[in-house]
Each structure stands twice: as C-alpha cells, then as structure tokens.
Amino acid sequence: MRFYKSFLTVIALLGFISCEEVVDIDLEESEPKLVVEASIIWIKGTDGNRQEIRLSTTSPFYEEELRPVTNAIIAVTSENGSRYEFIHDENGIYLNEEFQPILDLEYELELNYNDQVYTATESFESVPGIDYVEQLDGGGFAGDEIEIKAFYTDPANQENYYLFKFTDDDVFLELYEDEFTDGNQIFGYFSNEDIEQGDVISIQMEGISREYYDYMFVLRSQVGTNQGGPFETMPAVVRGNIVNETNQDNFPFGYFRLSESDSITYTVE
Numbered sequence: 001m002r003f004y005k006s007f008l009t010v011i012a013l014l015g016f017i018s019c020e021e022v023v024d025i026d027l028e029e030s031e032p033k034l035v036v037e038a039s040i041i042w043i044k045g046t047d048g049n050r051q052e053i054r055l056s057t058t059s060p061f062y063e064e065e066l067r068p069v070t071n072a073i074i075a076v077t078s079e080n081g082s083r084y085e086f087i088h089d090e091n092g093i094y095l096n097e098e099f100q101p102i103l104d105l106e107y108e109l110e111l112n113y114n115d116q117v118y119t120a121t122e123s124f125e126s127v128p129g130i131d132y133v134e135q136l137d138g139g140g141f142a143g144d145e146i147e148i149k150a151f152y153t154d155p156a157n158q159e160n161y162y163l164f165k166f167t168d169d170d171v172f173l174e175l176y177e178d179e180f181t182d183g184n185q186i187f188g189y190f191s192n193e194d195i196e197q198g199d200v201i202s203i204q205m206e207g208i209s210r211e212y213y214d215y216m217f218v219l220r221s222q223v224g225t226n227q228g229g230p231f232e233t234m235p236a237v238v239r240g241n242i243v244n245e246t247n248q249d250n251f252p253f254g255y256f257r258l259s260e261s262d263s264i265t266y267t268v269e
Contacts, residue, residue, distance in 0.1 A: 032057035034118070035066055036242055036254035038109055040076070040101070041206065044129060044262045048101040053086050053094045055113070058253070068092025072113040079106040101258070109242070109256040116246040120256035127162065127207035128152050129262040131185065135269055139191050146195040146268060149187040150203045156183030161213040163259070164188035167202040168195065175216055199268040206259040215240055215255060 035056045042048035053074055056066035074086040074094050080102075086094035103126045111118040131151045139147030154160055164174040166188075174188055188205060195201075208216075219238045240255035 034252040125207035166190040
C-alpha cells in the first residue's frame with residue numbers, strides 16, 4: 001500500500017527515437033482545470049491557527065509544472081457560523097492565520113475563480129495519536145529490509161480511517177481502516193530496502209473521513225497499476241469532493257478535507 005505522494009500523476013508517452021529521425025507527437029491540448037489542494041491539518045499540541053490552501057491549474061502536456069492561481073476568493077465556514085477568509089500570499093498559496101479548528105464540526109469550502117463557484121463540505125476528523133515506534137531488522141519479503149511500525153490505539157465502537165505519511169528521502173503514504181481492528185492497538189507499517197542506520201524518518205498520522213479514504217484508495221490504485229507499456233490506456237480521472245456549482249462539467253481536481261494529526265520523528269538504529 002505504498003505510492004509516492006501526488007494529487008496528479010502524468011503518464012508520458014514514449015516516442016521511438018533513432019539516430020536519424022526524431023518523431024514529434026501532436027497532442028490535443030484540453031482546457032486547463034483548477035487544482036485545489038485544501039488540506040486543513042491540525043497538529044496535536046498546536047493551536048492550528050495557521051492554515052493554507054494551494055490553487056493551480058493544469059498545464060499543457062509538455063510542461064511539468066502546474067500554473068499557480070493568484071486571483072481566487074476563498075473562504076471556509078464552520079457549521080457554527082465562523083467564517084475564515086484565505087488571502088493569497090505567493091505562488092498560489094492562500095493563508096489564514098486565525099483558523100479555529102474544532103473536531104467533529106462540519107466545514108464548508110467556498111471558492112470563486114473565473115466567475116465560477118466551487119464548494120465542498122467535510123467534517124473535522126480526529127486521530128488517536130502515535131503510542132510508540134518499533135523497528136524490526138530482517139523484514140520484507142527477502143528478509144533484507146528494515147521495518148518501521150508506528151503503534152496507535154484505535155477508539156472502540158466507531159468507524160475510523162487513517163492516513164500515514166512516512167517521510168525519508170521521499171514521502172510514502174499508507175491507508176488504514178478499523179473494520180477488523182476496532183478498539184485494538186495496531187500499527188502503521190513502513191519498510192524500504194534503502195533505509196539505513198542513522199536515517200531520520202518523519203512519521204505523520206492523520207484522521208480522515210471514509211470519503212477521503214475511498215478517494216485516496218482509488219487514486220493509489222490508479223497510480224500503482226498503471227505500469228504497463230507506453231501506449232497503455234490512461235488511468236480514469238479521479239474526482240474529489242469539490243463541486244463546480246456554476247458549471248458541473250468543468251469539475252476541478254483535488255479535495256477539501258480537515259484532519260487532526262500526530263507526528264513523531266524516528267532515527268533508525
């Protein structure tokens with residue numbers, strides 16, 4: 001259950017290149033779509049006041065970078081009536097430094113861009129926290145990997161969904177749900193043949209909704225299974241929970257979510 005962190009994955013078509021001829025492929029360009037990275041994260045032990053939302057648009061096929069959006073109007077409103085406006089800072093990043101996170105409360109995102117209104121609604125999900133980290137040498141299928149386990153205690157008698165982020169040189173994501181582990185102590189798992197003694201691994205655990213779990217599960221499946229030849233069928237578009245109220249056909253990419261988070265740093269022994 002591992003894949004590199006990404007909201008959008010671009011699969012490049014590989015041309016056949018000889019010493020005598022270069023083939024240019026004429027690709028049809030579609031209209032740019034809005035990309036919304038709206039993850040409100042409240043780290044345990046902090047006030048959670050400073051939050052950011054990042055906006056960009058998709059770019060033509062041969063461009064690697066997304067294009068930042070700098071002229072949108074963004075607000076997040078809680079079900080108790082508190083309204084938080086996000087103001088553009090730089091490079092498509094919008095900030096609010098007075099956000100008041102409240103667990104289990106419902107929040108609505110409203111975004112205005114190019115005379116179109118986008119909305120999404122999500123509840124603020126809690127997380128139990130990381131109890132401790134355990135290391136096991138000789139792990140993996142070949143017995144040559146170091147395994148890292150981050151233990152946590154799942155709250156009983158309720159559905160819970162979690163996202164783990166293990167950061168070494170890259171970011172690896174793991175998804176968990178508690179259908180068969182309700183109320184038990186269980187662990188988030190990470191192993192990599194490149195882990196060595198002295199490496200510092202950042203572990204972040206986030207509570208997520210069932211809907212976001214399903215979204216990330218599909219996204220991971222698309223990324224993980226699309227490893228065939230250069231002319232294999234492109235993966236299906238993975239749509240998030242953000243709706244274009246003005247023109248539903250012009251849907252955006254990305255997701256609006258609110259998650260409590262716990263984190264720990266572990267040094268490999």
